[in-house]
Amino acid sequence: MRTTTVGDVKILLPDLDPDDLDRVTELADGLTEASVEGASWRGVRLEDCRIRSSRITGGDLSESTWEAGSLYGCEVTRTDFSGATLTGITIERCAITGSRFTGTRLTDVRLKDVLFDGCRFDYATFQRVTAAGSVAFTDCTLTHSTWSTCRLPGIALRLCDLAGLELNSCHLDGADLRSSSLRGLKAPLDNLSGVTLAEGQLPDLTQLAVTALGLTVRND
Incomplete structure (x- = not known):
């Protein structure tokens, strides 16, 4: 059994x-x-497709549509999911590295024991994405993406760029955001309830609170 800790x-x-x-x-x-x-599987339409114990390297699934099914026990490296629509699928015990999810839509996706390392999720949309087990994003770009009604307790977001990430009605209790940039994060404060931060992130959190609460700060 192979494991990693983030x-x-x-x-x-x-x-x-x-x-x-x-x-x-x-x-x-x-x-x-x-x-x-x-x-190259660009634009492919998949329904209830199941990929198990496989290795995909340098693949092209951009603009594809994948409804139901699962990705289990797989290594996915340098694969392009840009503009894809992933709905109702389960991703479990997978390592996804150096892959691109720019503009990808993930809806009702269930994650368990998944590592995203060095991936791009800029302008991606997460809707009702849930973590049923351990999930980590390391060195990922999440700029200008949107997470809505996601349940991702206890996930790790380490060394990630969160500028412009919008959180709406998300549950991240216990999430580890240490070492990730919070500058430009857009979120009602209750979306960050229970997360873990490092002391050096507090100035960015303060700015987020000032913006979220509409405070006016004056130097007399």
């Missing part, structure tokens, strides 16, 4: 043996124990 979050990761994976290029109705490199 802050206080321990994540189970896929433990794939390259010798056990079959090289494929077609997605068909799903993948099991497959290795895929450089495949």
Whole structure:
């Protein structure tokens, strides 16, 4: 069993043996124990597609639509999901690295034991995304994205750029935001209830509170 720890979050990761994976290029109705490199599935429409114990490298799923199904026990590296729509899928025990989710829409997505490392989520939309287990974002760009009605307690957001991220009716109790930039974050203060911050982030939190409460600060 392979694990990693981000802050206080321990994540189970896929433990794939390259010798056990079959090289494929077609997605068909799903993948099991497959290795895929450089495949272009741009604009593909998937329904109840299940991808298990597979490695996807340099793939193109931009502008795709994926409804229901799951991504389980997979390694996804340098893959483009820009402009994709992911609805009602489960992502579990996956490591997703250096991938692009610019403008991606994630709705009713369930996450469990997922590591997003070095990924771009700029202008992405998270709606009713839930964490059913350990989830971490490390060195990710979340600028100008929107999270609405998400339930992500205890997640880790470390070394992430949150400028312009909008939080609406989100539950992040216990989330670890240490080392992430809060400058430009847009959120009602109750969306940050129970999160963990570092002392150096307090000036940015103060500015967020001043903006959220509409305070006027004057130097007499």
